[in-house]
Amino acid sequence: MLLKIDLHVHTDRSPDGCSTIGEIAEAAKRKGLQGLAITDHDLILSESDALRLSGELGLIVIPGVELSTPAGHLIVLNPKREFVGLSLRAVAESTRQDGSTLIIPHPMDPLSHGIGFSEATSLIPYCPLIEALNASTLDRYNSRAKDFALKNSLPMVAGSDAHLADAVGDAFTIVDSPSCDLVSVVSSISVGKTAPSGKRTSAATAAKTVCTRLIRRIRR
Ligand SMILES: [Zn+2]
Ligand SMILES: [Zn+2]
Incomplete structure (x- = not known):
């Protein structure tokens, strides 16, 4: 079966995330997704929490994390350990040993x-796996990521890289x-049985994300 899954979503557990998991799940269902990966910044969603949320929300919830390494961001799906302070190479080595899945998000986006x-x-x-389409990344950087994947035969x-529920599912796998x-x-x-789909998040939704984030910061 072909499943539509947004593999890059931030909840309000991320410092810059604005929406609860419930709001995100509602948006995902409204947009016809069957699942999403929760990839909060440096904060792992455990497999047991993901399974519990799957049952509660009626969606496939994939446990994940977006790591901030000194060299840039990496996404690990189904992480089996903490990765605090590890280099890019050490994270990659760990995922290989653990059988976790390594994604390079927005690889060519310096911003x-x-x-x-x-x-x-x-x-x-x-x-x-190469994130060849990130809904929050400029087209030219997504194109470079896609070219890199094609040239190196990488899946x-x-x-979406959504930080607000409105953007969930703008891009999906x-x-x-x-x-x-x-x-x-x-x-x-x-094993790469994946294909990128969707579009960039609209300027209006991107602006709403920035405003919501500012309001949240002021209220804290
Ligand atoms: Zn990132
Ligand atoms: Zn992200």
């Missing part, structure tokens, strides 16, 4: 802590999985 061409090249032996994924079971879905993603 969003993309790791860039040479660091991405250094990770090719770890067979990462491609997409995600079509996952070809034998079932909706979390293990099957994550395993299908990890």
